[in-house]
Amino acid sequence: EIKNGRVKQGGIFRIDKAGGGIIPYTDREATSSPVTALAVDGSALWIGTVNGTISRFDIKEKSWKVMRKTSDRIRRIALDGKNVWFACMKAGLYRYDKAADAWHHYQHQDGEWKEEKGSLNPSKTNWVSAVAIAEDKLWATVEFNKVYLFEARHDSWTLMGEANNVFDMAIDGDSVWFASRYGITRYQEFPLSIGWEQDAKIAWYWKRIQSLHNQSNDQRAMSLVMEIWNDEHLNSDIKQRLREILKEMAPKR
Secondary structure, eight states: OEEEEOOOSSSSEEEEETOEEEEEOOTTTTSHHHHHHEEEETTTTEEEEOEEEEEEEEETTEEEEEEEEEOOOEEEEEOOOOOOEEEEEEOEEEEEETTEEEEEEEEEETTTEEEEOOOOOOOOOGGGGEEETTTTTTEEEETTEEEEEEETTEEEEEEEEOOTTTTHHHHHHHEEEEEEETTTEEOOOOOOOOOHHHHHHHHHHHHHHHHHHHHOHHHHHHHHHHHHHTTTSSSSHHHHEEEEEHHGGGGGO
């Protein structure tokens, strides 16, 4: 409902740029509570609400479909082509695999991300304040400061560091930008210029080493370094580049 040019009803709204009008779309079940997150996926919209309802709206058919009901507010929605990610206020992250029509639920417990198989126990440590996606990598912040990276090809989570009071983030090439109470912060992934499939393998090794070092687990970090040297699939040129990376990064460690 629109009165005096102001929206008086919950739901989603489309502004007709040609005609200048505001067109509302609502559904008794899908928009029974305020909409808090929205993302475009081709000819569809993914929608999340305060009460945790996740819906899909077909733009062409103007039809609604409730996909899942969670127990917590949906704060953010992000897409990587194959998956749709939903960040919650206290319930962690939900991932919808479109091809398999399957749902996965991840919770942050005791400093680690784990896929939740049983009952849900919402807590402050599952408060995901921001998410962003680049290719098959998901960046997520927990409790507004802990920054994690999920890499689909390895099905692994890595703690990348901390940024103060993060409310949102965006990815620009090799840089990840964080919006916070104190301004903006940029994290730049270490440049790897090898350019082949092995580039991804070294990148994964290096992120794990950084994560272990940040957790004061240098013994395991050094063990990973030895794995690199003993990896028969990495040729001498790649190892030389890795040696240069280790040398360049040494003062920072």
